[in-house]
Amino acid sequence: MFEPSDDTPVGTLFRIGVETVQGTADGDDYTEMTGPNVFPFIIPFTDTIRRSCIRVVILDDALYESEEQFSLRFIAIKDFILPEDFVIDPSLLLPYNVVLDPPGSSITILDDEEVTVGFINPSYSAREDEGRMIFTVGVTGRYDIATDIELSFSTADNLISKTAAMAGQDYTSIINMPIILRPGMQTIQIAVNLTDDLLIEINEVFRGTLSLVTTDRVSLGLDNANATIIEDKRFLIGFENTSYTVNEEGEFGFSFLEVCVRMFEPSDDTPVRTLFRIGVETVQGTADGDDYTEMTGPDVFPFILTFTDTIRRSCIRVVIEDDALYESEKSNFLFDLLRFKT
Incomplete structure (x- = not known):
C-alpha cells in the first residue's frame, strides 16, 4: 500500500484479488489463477497490513524453449466474503477510492534446458x-x-x-x-x-x-x-581361358606359359576413372614346384596386374621347368584371382 503513508491510520479492511494473465507463457508453464472456475489470489489490507505477497508456481517442463512472459493484474474487492460461485467482475467491484497503480506486473520465465x-x-x-x-x-x-x-x-x-x-x-x-x-x-x-x-x-x-x-x-x-x-556399375574381370596346355620341353631347359586376364565389363567404350591392381598366384595341382616356378605363399609376392581406362587386358608368363623325368601329363596348376587392391 503506497498511499496513505504508514503513519496515516486506515479505518477499513479491504481485499484485492490478483489473477494471472496469459502471455507467451500459458498454463503449461505456470499454475494459472484466473477465470470463472478458478478463485484468484486474495490479498487483505488493513491499518496493520500494508504489504502482502503471493506465490505463483512455475512449472519446470522438459522443453527447450525461448524465454516466455505472463502477467499479474488486480481485481479489487470490498470488505465482504464472496460466494464460491460468484464470478468476479472487476468493473463492478473496484472501490471508488482505491487506485490500483501500477495495475499489473509482467513476469518473465527464463528457460534452463540445454x-x-x-x-x-x-x-x-x-x-x-x-x-x-x-x-x-x-x-x-x-x-x-x-x-x-x-x-x-x-x-x-x-x-x-x-x-x-x-x-x-x-x-x-x-x-x-x-x-x-x-x-x-x-x-x-x-x-x-x-x-x-x-x-x-x-x-x-x-x-x-x-x-x-x-x-x-x-x-x-x-x-x-x-x-x-x-558405385552402381560393376567391374567384371577374369581369365580369358579356364584351362591351358603347355609342353614341358623348351630350348633352354624350360618353356613359358602365357596367361591373360581381361576386363570384360565395362565395355571398352565406357570410361574407367580409377586404377586398381589384382594379384594372381599359382596353386598346386598334380604339378608342383618341381614342374613350374611357383608364385604363392607368405614369402612370395604374386603376379600383380594393373588395370586402368587404357589397360583392359594384362598377361603373365609362368616358367615351366623341363626336367629329365618320364612322366604322365600332369594336371595344370591353377591360378586364383586373389584380391583387388586400389
Whole structure:
C-alpha cells in the first residue's frame, strides 16, 4: 500500500484479488489463477497490513524453449466474503477510492534446458544411381524443443582420402545452407544431389559439416559425417581361358606359359576413372614346384596386374621347368584371382 503513508491510520479492511494473465507463457508453464472456475489470489489490507505477497508456481517442463512472459493484474474487492460461485467482475467491484497503480506486473520465465544437436550418424551412404545422399540431423539430448534452432550445413571434399569424391563431378556442393529444427521436430533430413555419370569408379567419399547459428543453450554434437557414394556399375574381370596346355620341353631347359586376364565389363567404350591392381598366384595341382616356378605363399609376392581406362587386358608368363623325368601329363596348376587392391 503506497498511499496513505504508514503513519496515516486506515479505518477499513479491504481485499484485492490478483489473477494471472496469459502471455507467451500459458498454463503449461505456470499454475494459472484466473477465470470463472478458478478463485484468484486474495490479498487483505488493513491499518496493520500494508504489504502482502503471493506465490505463483512455475512449472519446470522438459522443453527447450525461448524465454516466455505472463502477467499479474488486480481485481479489487470490498470488505465482504464472496460466494464460491460468484464470478468476479472487476468493473463492478473496484472501490471508488482505491487506485490500483501500477495495475499489473509482467513476469518473465527464463528457460534452463540445454540441448545438443548434430548428425545422428557418423556415416551415410547411397548408390550413385539413387541421385541423392541423405544426411539426418537432429536433437541428440534428452529434451524436446519448443523454439527454432538454426544450424548451417556445408559439404566438403574428403581430400585426405584416395577415394575422395569431387564437388561438381560426383555431387553438388552446398555451402552454408540454413537448417532449422522447428518445435516438435526431433530430426530433419538434408539431401545432397549425386551425379550419375557413365564412368566406372571405385566408391567415393565426401563430408557433410555442421555449424551452429543458434547458440543460446545449444551445443554441437557430431559436426562431421562421411558420405560414401557407392558405385552402381560393376567391374567384371577374369581369365580369358579356364584351362591351358603347355609342353614341358623348351630350348633352354624350360618353356613359358602365357596367361591373360581381361576386363570384360565395362565395355571398352565406357570410361574407367580409377586404377586398381589384382594379384594372381599359382596353386598346386598334380604339378608342383618341381614342374613350374611357383608364385604363392607368405614369402612370395604374386603376379600383380594393373588395370586402368587404357589397360583392359594384362598377361603373365609362368616358367615351366623341363626336367629329365618320364612322366604322365600332369594336371595344370591353377591360378586364383586373389584380391583387388586400389
